[in-house]
Amino acid sequence: MTQTPLTKKASASEAPIRIAKREGLSSRRAILLRLLTFVMAIVAGGVFIAAMGQNPIEAYKLILRGAFVGSQRNPLSSIQATVIIFVPLLIVSIALSFAFKMKFWNIGGEGQMIIGATFASYFAIFHSDLPHFVLIALMFFAGALGGAFWGLLPTFFKVKFDTNETLFTLMLNYVAIYIVKYLETLTSWRARAGFASIKHFEDNAKLMKIGGVHIGWLLALILIVIAYIYLNHTKQGYEISVVGESQATARYAGMNVKKIILRTMLISGAICGLAGMIQVSGIDYTLSTGMTGGVGFKGITVAWLAQLNPFVMALIAAIFSILEKGSGVMQSTLSISAAATDVLQGIILFSFLGGEFFTRYTFVFSKRRTDK
């Protein structure tokens, strides 16, 4: 989508209302517009809850309470559970934003997470006798390697033959799932005969905790800053933007476009792989096909809504995590399925996607011919 200057001349067929591209929307108005969109999304979600025969205000209260108010024994328990949902979502969103910035549609976050987790699980299962820090370090490395490998596979074909990456990365998600399903059938990986599940990790292979939650949250916060600096204040980050704007421009400027695409997808895949490793080593303590929790897909929308700004991604990922954690509580109290969170997220996303229109375009009400 190139920014062409708006031509003043109206088209020949004079419609009473015309859509024109909006130029230079002030950031205050843009924020106001988004806030308005968010309020409307919450209202639309409320209508949905009301249609399910429940009181929307009660439901929203339950969601907030479910996400923040803990049990008596551990007042922080709910917040910790919300953070646990937040961490992989944020990390994957940031990972995907690297690829999106150069208009490379990496929809393979799910698969890159799973393969990263699989590589890491290999060490957790077969080398659990290593010293704790060595093992965890190896698992981090393996996770990044696995994710990078799974991300580079379609990228290689993209730069070589211009193979469609949207669908290629998508297909690899499923290949990854079935690789794990295959591992579940192997005697060396599975927990016990007759059960399709992978062994549980030894304590040695579990991620250390800070504040009752695995250290992934700290890594995620650090990653926000690193990603922001890398994308906005380094040469490599600048190269990514140029390739995203126009590959031809990048080539004229003497950039090695193929190398930039490969390098960026290596980073994107590696971070997804790290997220996978953190999930299996920090939360699940085992490898499973459902380990991603759909984060690879949700991260796409988070990154897109945040317009690839890591700080805004953190905010949106937080909202989604609150919704998800809270909806689980809502289900046990009201008779609404926990899947209501998906619908609510969908409604919020639809609203934002629609709301974007009003930040990019504006309606022009044509007056009676003034050019005469």
Added chain:
Amino acid sequence: MSQQILNFLYASILSGAPLLFATVGEILTQKAGNLNLGVEGMMWMGAFAGFYVGLKTDNALLTIVGAFLFAALGALIYAFLTVTLKANQNVTGLTLTTFGIGMSAVLGYAMTGAASGAPRLSEKLSSAFSAIHIPLLSKIPFFGRLFFQHNILVYLATLLAILAALYLKYTRIGLNVRAVGENPAAADAAGINITAMKYINIIVGGGLCGIGGAYMSIITANGSWQPGGIVNGNGWIAVALVIFVRWNPAAAILGSFIFGAFSSLSHYIPASFLDLPIAIYQMLPFILTTLVLIITSIRKNRASCQPAGCGVNYYREER
């Protein structure tokens, strides 16, 4: 042995039929220049709506119509956002998938909550969807069993695929649709109503995905509602199939049969002959698709390939 092969081929057609509905639907959508990644979600919406209407009315026709309309509603959201409000197609489609899966889970939960035990479709409705033996033709040895003893939806899917191919190739609207998908600016200059073409194709395409979903909840799942276990990624396979059959609805008949064969292969290859884990068989359709992607990109065969304008929104003043 030959009985075994016949059973395998027959099963392949059965599991290919829901793919055929969704694939034809997605081809119609993409031919108008929109890549809708919401197929999985729309199939789930259709799976629920078809089941629910079937449970309430016992009427086969209403079941199909209900599935079509509910999924078409999902497609309408997508169309409004991408065509009118020019939202990003990939993100909108993926959101539709999340939304559709969530919607059918929530509504399915409410439906199950009201009934005692897992809801089941009535005998009357199930028999309406049982195999129909076409007079005379079904008596032909081998081929009679293979092609003329199917449920009504298998015939409907095949018919729709042929009609879609004729529509795109020989009708005036179909020609316009293809122009919109290939070069919207030129189509606009030629006076084609781009918005209308896109809306019609996206909505009808989405509705077809819905029928595919209803097929899975009514026939594949044997008439009992199984939360979370009905569509099972078939929507994504359909997206892959569109590429595999190179945007040709008629070729989709064969393509969905082949993909259906892959998914039923594991039940029919004797372990004594080839003992592969089921996961490997299940992986095959996806690997096959990546191979197709690679091969088509190497051959750079632009003819009969992805519509050039697919995935990019059209804005008249932005050329």
